[in-house]
Amino acid sequence: MDLPAVEIIGLVKRYGGTTAVDGLSLRAERGAVTAVLGPNGAGKTSTIEICEGFRKADAGTVRVLGEPPADPALRPRVGVMLQSGGVPPATRCAEWLRLVSRFYARPLDSGALLLRLGLAEHGRTPYRRLSGGQQQRLSLAAAVIGRPELVFLDEPTAGLDPQARHACWELVGELRGAGVSVVLTTHHMDEAERLADHVVIIDRGKVVAEGSPATLTGAERQLRFRARPGLTLEELLNALPAGSAAKESPAGHYIIEGLVGPELLATVTAWCASEGVTADDLRIERRTLEDVFLELTGRELR
Amino acid sequence: MTALDLTPAPGAAPFPRMVLAQAGAEVRATLRNGEQLLLTMIIPVLLLAGFSLAPLVDIGGGSRVAFLTPGVLALAVMSTAFTGQAIATGFERRYGVLKRLGATPLSRAGLLLGKTAAVIAVELIQVVVIVAVALALGWRPHGSFPAAALLILAGTAAFSGLGLLMAGTLRAEATLAAANLVYLVLLGAGGVIFPLSKFPAGVRPVLELLPISALAGGLRAVLAGGAVLPLGALAVLTGWAVVSLALASRTFRWE
Numbered sequence: 302m303d304l305p306a307v308e309i310i311g312l313v314k315r316y317g318g319t320t321a322v323d324g325l326s327l328r329a330e331r332g333a334v335t336a337v338l339g340p341n342g343a344g345k346t347s348t349i350e351i352c353e354g355f356r357k358a359d360a361g362t363v364r365v366l367g368e369p370p371a372d373p374a375l376r377p378r379v380g381v382m383l384q385s386g387g388v389p390p391a392t393r394c395a396e397w398l399r400l401v402s403r404f405y406a407r408p409l410d411s412g413a414l415l416l417r418l419g420l421a422e423h424g425r426t427p428y429r430r431l432s433g434g435q436q437q438r439l440s441l442a443a444a445v446i447g448r449p450e451l452v453f454l455d456e457p458t459a460g461l462d463p464q465a466r467h468a469c470w471e472l473v474g475e476l477r478g479a480g481v482s483v484v485l486t487t488h489h490m491d492e493a494e495r496l497a498d499h500v501v502i503i504d505r506g507k508v509v510a511e512g513s514p515a516t517l518t519g520a521e522r523q524l525r526f527r528a529r530p531g532l533t534l535e536e537l538l539n540a541l542p543a544g545s546a547a548k549e550s551p552a553g554h555y556i557i558e559g560l561v562g563p564e565l566l567a568t569v570t571a572w573c574a575s576e577g578v579t580a581d582d583l584r585i586e587r588r589t590l591e592d593v594f595l596e597l598t599g600r601e602l603r
Numbered sequence: 604m605t606a607l608d609l610t611p612a613p614g615a616a617p618f619p620r621m622v623l624a625q626a627g628a629e630v631r632a633t634l635r636n637g638e639q640l641l642l643t644m645i646i647p648v649l650l651l652a653g654f655s656l657a658p659l660v661d662i663g664g665g666s667r668v669a670f671l672t673p674g675v676l677a678l679a680v681m682s683t684a685f686t687g688q689a690i691a692t693g694f695e696r697r698y699g700v701l702k703r704l705g706a707t708p709l710s711r712a713g714l715l716l717g718k719t720a721a722v723i724a725v726e727l728i729q730v731v732v733i734v735a736v737a738l739a740l741g742w743r744p745h746g747s748f749p750a751a752a753l754l755i756l757a758g759t760a761a762f763s764g765l766g767l768l769m770a771g772t773l774r775a776e777a778t779l780a781a782a783n784l785v786y787l788v789l790l791g792a793g794g795v796i797f798p799l800s801k802f803p804a805g806v807r808p809v810l811e812l813l814p815i816s817a818l819a820g821g822l823r824a825v826l827a828g829g830a831v832l833p834l835g836a837l838a839v840l841t842g843w844a845v846v847s848l849a850l851a852s853r854t855f856r857w858e
Contacts, residue, residue: 353706355858377708378613387703389632389695396628403624404707406614409607417607447707448612479609 304367306331306451306482307352312361314347314506321347323506324361329499334473334483336497338490338590340598344506345486346384349455352484353381366451377405380449382440384456388428394435395424398442405447414442418468433460441469445476452476454485458492470496490591494518500590504598518588524557524569526580537572541565561585615708625709625717630724633687642786643682643729648736651675654796655740662798665827672737672744673822674795677758679729681815684722684759686786689766692718693778696770701857711857722759730755746825750832754825757840758818764847765814771855789815794823814843 307329314322322344329335339345350356351363354370363370366378388397395415402408415421418438423431431439437460444452457473458466473496476483487493493500494514501511510517530552537547537557545559557569566585573580615621633639654660655668662670695701704714734742769778791797793815799807810816821836 355702355705373710376706377615378611379706381703381706383699383703383706386699389698389700391632391636392628396631400624400628401707404616404621404709406616407612409609413607443703445609448609450611450613475607476609479611481609481611 304331304364305329306333306366307335307484308362308364309348309352310362312348312351312363313359314344314351314356315359321506322351325503325506325508326361327501327508327511329482329484331482332477332480333498334477334485334496335499335501336493337484337486337501337503338488338493338594339486339503340488343503343598345503346455347506348503349453349484349486353379353453377447378450380444380447380452382444382452382454382457384459385436387440388436388443390429391427393425393427394420394431394439397428397439398446401443402446407448408446409448411442411446414446418442418472419465434462434465437461438465438469441472445472445481449481451482451484454483456486456488458487458489466492490589490594494590502594502597509597510593514590517593518590521558522561522585522587524561524565524583524585526555526569526573526583527553528555528573528578528580529553532576532578536575537569540568540572555580618713621709622713622717622720625704625714626720626724629691629718629721632691633683633721633725636691639687639691643679643687643725644732647675647679647682647729647733650678650796651733651736652740655737660797661801663800666741668737668740668742669744669827670798670823671796672733672742673826674819675733675737676730676755676822677793677815677819678790678795679733680726680755680758680818681762681789682786683725683729684762685766686782687725687766688718688722688763689770689782690775690779692767692770693773693775693782696857697775699858705857719759719763722763726755726759744826746827746829747831750825750830751822753832754818754821754837754840757837757844758814761814761818761840761843761847764844764849764851767855768847768851771851771857789813794819812839814840817843 305328310326312322312325313320325344325348337345337348347356351358352365352370354375365375368375395411398411398415402411412421415424418441420435420438420442423435428436428439437457441454441457444454458469461469473483473485497514499511500514500517502509530549532549534547534549541547542560545557545565547555547557549555557565559565570580633643651671654671658667705711766782769781773781792810793813794810795815799810799816802810811820817836817839821833824830824833824836
């Protein structure tokens with residue numbers, strides 16, 4: 302079967318006068334990890350919750366494993382981790398996982414899963430007494446316990462400490478290895494860069510870029526350094542080979558793009574000498590997903 | 604590190620197993636919750652024992668325990684099916700539990716069936732405890748037990764409908780306040796402890812239409828009066844059940 306795990310075409314979702322999702326289209330392949338990346342309020346959760354069958358689309362088509370999201374036959378096939386909550390506060394950790402496991406025909410062993418996620422010694426702890434990170438891990442466990450074909454994880458590592466984040470990443474890697482399709486939302490670039498086969502960057506309810514992390518960041522390298530803010534870059538640009546670019550962003554941070562090699566490096570350092578500035582933290586590197594993300598979605602806080 | 608077989612093997616458990624699992628979780632949650640126990644067990648038993656032993660209210664002659672036991676049984680049904688269920692469901696909605704369960708193979712019908720089974724299981728425990736206390740206090744019941752059971756079932760449906768109507772539309776805190784208030788008002792004005800004959804004649808026909816009065820009065824007619832089946836009470840309860848369940852199913856918000 303060649304059906305994608307998720308296929309969305311022209312999705313629109315409005316809440317009163319605000320349009321949260323504005324003609325969004327995306328495709329998540331089977332057996333792959335797809336990361337939906339976007340700033341707060343970009344429409345990530347709305348999109349995911351429509352795929353999970355919690356909300357209705359105002360326009361567009363959504364197919365999950367080839368079926369409409371509300372199809373009850375999808376429930377055993379799809380695992381869901383909500384952004385927060387979903388567990389009665391007084392219910393004990395192990396009890397909740399055991400309850401959820403009883404809804405499935407061939408669940409994972411809940412004890413083994415708790416052990417795997419470092420929750421075994423908290424089995425008798427009521428949900429409200431778990432730390433934020435432990436609550437997240439319990440939700441993650443509940444999303445995978447039914448051995449689903451597809452898992453939706455809405456900000457799975459929000460509020461996790463580094464160890465728990467790595468445990469979560471490892472589990473996502475294992476899911477992928479076992480042939481499970483994973484769709485996750487995040488605003489951690491490193492998470493998307495590290496986990497995802499396919500990254501979809503969305504902003505204001507639309508897809509602004511997508512591709513593998515490598516395609517998005519590009520093969521191009523950059524030369525970066527710090528120096529006093531406000532240097533005039535005209536002379537440098539004249540000295541650089543055609544097709545190069547130089548900019549200051551943010552103030553005091555200079556980025557030179559183009560054919561980064563010994564000659565370019567020599568030109569830049571010569572120019573620095575003529576300007577009488579020392580280039581601090583001079584380095585050559587690839588663009589990061591964060592650069593791409595900030596370029597596309599802007600720097601202002603929302 | 605434990606190896607987990609994450610290979611997809613999706614499938615829903617058989618429907619009865621899902622419903623039983625959910626019902627079991629709900630019963631455990633109720634029995635573990637201190638406030639719920641106070642409401643469903645301790646208050647009914649205290650009222651039964653207290654008012655049976657001390658001549659605090661004038662029941663108009665006859666055995667006090669024979670008058671009080673059917674009323675307290677009705678109160679127990681109301682506390683579980685209405686007050687307890689409304690508060691628990693209201694907070695489940697607020698904490699996203701109903702939403703999360705909606706993403707599992709347990710259907711909404713399955714969830715409601717699980718809740719109903721849990722309510723009936725808790726009611727069975729209540730009936731056993733209350734009847735034991737009443738027998739110890741000298742209660743000698745007579746009348747048709749199937750008729751009493753039928754009234755309790757109709758009352759459970761009516762109170763569940765009202766509880767879910769509240770839980771599915773109001774904020775959780777509002778449900779908590781309103782469910783307790785309604786419980787108190789119906790306890791006072793529904794013929795549970797204070798006979799309806801003590802109320803002014805003008806309000807009595809209205810009070811008799813309350814679900815708690817129908818259930819308390821119906822149970823009293825069967826267990827104290829030996830009636831075969833009080834059709835009037837059954838009709839009032841069925842009416843409340845049909846209207847409240849229909850309204851609840853139309854207005855219930857799962858999130």
